[in-house]
Amino acid sequence: MSNLPGSDVGLLARLLQFAVRGYQLFLSPYIGWSCRYQPTCSAYMMEALARHGAIKGGWMGFKRIMRCHPWGGHGYDPVPGCGCEQNKAPSEDHNPRITALSSCK
């Protein structure tokens, strides 16, 4: 899984990312996708984990899933914050590896 972003994220965040990636690759194609947003919930979660760590990022991802329902919003909804306030993850917006994350399913 070389395209997991952020080699400097915490272990818990990494584990969560691994789980989300597993979902994207093995579960999502089977149960079908139906995300209302761009980036999709799973891509959003991956990015949030990479930029904000397990707790904050995980919570952001969870909140995103919670608003992704038939009566919720839709459209372009990127992960907020650049992550610069966390000194260990600088300028990841320009990390080329992140571009591999744009998948939806």
Next chain:
Amino acid sequence: MNEQRNLWIAIAASVVILVGFQFFFAPEPDPQVQEAQVREQLDVNGTNTPQAASNAPSVPGGQQQLAAPVVNRDDALAKSPRIKIETPRVEGSIRLVGGMIDDIQLQDYRETEEPNSPLIHVLNPTGSDNAYFAEFGWVAADKTVGVPNSDTRWTASSNELTPATPVTLSWDNGNGLTFKREISIDENFMFSIKQSVKNDGGSDVTLYPYGLISRKGEPKTAGFYILHEGPLGVIDGTLTEMKYQDLVEDGDVEKKTTGGWLGFTDKYWLVALAPSSDEELTTRFSHHVADNADKFQTDYLGAARTVAVGAEAASETRLFAGAKEVSVLDQYANEFGITNFDLAIDFGWFYFLTKPFFLFLQWLNHLVGNFGVSILIFTVLVKAVMFPLANKSYKSMSAMKKLQPQITKMREQFKDDRQRQQQEMMALYKREKINPASGCLPIVVQIPVFFALYKVLFVNIEMRHAPFFGWIQDLSAPDPTSLFNLFGLIPFDPPQMLMIGVWPLIMGITMFLQQKLNPAPADPTQAKIMMFLPLIFTFMLASFPAGLVIYWAWNNTLSIMQQRYIMYKMGV
């Protein structure tokens, strides 16, 4: 170059998943080898007798004093005079020496789906190589007081136990104590044991009632991660499950409880003690090695009874030995106040979904008379509930598929700017008036539903030996056919790995077809893995119960139909 790397990653990931799958779901490595190693260790340390020197009263380790050579079941049965047990559903006997219940055969269940295969034995006589029995008695605070033990020759009031005629065993210790044990059985799988002791001797005695279940050798378990087999109980209202190997490695587990039950469970069979629900008990799960074999024991010790001269004391308990039929377990839980008795069936985390699903499937089965058909109907109903949500997503997906060339072009154009890509995508949706899909939350909510259904199909005894049509004679077993001997046309017995039956193949094909209806994923790794997924799933599911595979194939088929119809209407 980059693409090739991704392909390798995809293949590596598949291997990781397959290996991980083996680790979690496939049968565990031969327990006998591990057992032998453990046994050697314990032999070096000396015998591991459970009631090691201690002044506290403790339940005897069942039967270890009888170090007789191991014999087969019938010979073991012939060793002691016995009382016959005869009910509509159970046949067996009680051993008069020791008064153990150690011979139970279920009249309704056979080992295989062949009509002449042997009936299931839930309990096996002491002295046989897979001895499995229940024993009751008293532990005296003063160890010089004579109490009945495994060698006690009891006198029986009659020589047959039926639901209508209980049997009373009695024994006089020669020093003024008369022990009695009234055993009765109902129409299903429950024994009731009333122990009493009358003191006609010269001094007061203090006695603790006990009950134990002893099991020799580590039973062969299906070894599935999602299904518990082994010692278990509801102790203080909480389900406690442990593995045989945990007892071997970590030692005994002792807990206090009031009410509840404890015993051993197999996938479909249960032997459990359920003492009176108001008695405070000390329960124990233990392992020791005797006669070169592992012995596992679950037992309880009740509160002390001080029996004054001329007085009597009593203790009541129940013993379940039979099949884990939900209705029967539920009935006992209500009738006798046995806390959470239905948790003997491994309904899992999603109990609140799993159990209703189970009851509904059972009800359907009564209606249509075939469990496989019930699964098909149930799947249709689940689909119907999800219909509006799924429809919304399929519409959105079909529209996307129509736009696939434009999307691909746009992705190429903004290859290096993901943010722009996403914004353009949304702009495209708006331009083409694509309605947003139903969202991820409904999908996430569905996952427990799938899992619960899966679990129901996996654990319930009603699926056992339940036929579907054609070659599926047992929905709980893997499809017996194999592609690699052309479904029986050529005389070749393929190895386990290659037992790819007809239904797993159908499942794989439906999965492939369903994928074709969806727009291709943007992520190249994902796109590659998706190509392999139907293949991986076909192999993986080939070793699963046929009922599950049929459910899965049928579920795919329904999805395809729904999606095809929508695509047709939208002119995709």
